[in-house]
Amino acid sequence: MVARIYKPSRNAMQSGIAKTKHWVLEFEPEKARQVEPLMGYTSTTDARSQIHLTFETKEEAVAYAERENIPYRVYEPHEPKRARIAYSDNFTFNRMGQWTH
Numbered sequence: 001m002v003a004r005i006y007k008p009s010r011n012a013m014q015s016g017i018a019k020t021k022h023w024v025l026e027f028e029p030e031k032a033r034q035v036e037p038l039m040g041y042t043s044t045t046d047a048r049s050q051i052h053l054t055f056e057t058k059e060e061a062v063a064y065a066e067r068e069n070i071p072y073r074v075y076e077p078h079e080p081k082r083a084r085i086a087y088s089d090n091f092t093f094n095r096m097g098q099w100t101h
Contacts, residue, residue: 001048002028003070005061007077023061025053025072 004026010017027048036043055061058074065072089095 001030001071003065003072004028004075005058005065005072006075007058009078022054022056023058025051025055025061025065027051 005023006026007023008020010020029044029049030046031044033042033044035041053061053064055064062072062074064070
């Protein structure tokens with residue numbers, strides 16, 4: 001079973017960067033999920049899909065996978081390219097762009 005090592009991105013409901021600073025090691029699913037016919041719950045018999053390990057750095061996650069002989073893939077994060085601008089900068093006297101309504 002192959003493990004994924006990645007840095008989680010923020011979801012659409014977040015404005016901050018909480019829970020995006022650590023690296024995560026998760027196992028890729030071996031079997032597809034199944035719908036239980038009586039109650040309609042989605043279930044799996046794959047116990048490794050519940051393992052979710054966090055590390056401070058990518059190197060720590062890779063070292064753990066190599067030490068435990070776990071095959072892994074590293075997914076590099078996509079960093080945002082937009083600079084953060086404060087709301088008050090829209091009203092500064094020496095604003096670079098024109099103010100239009």
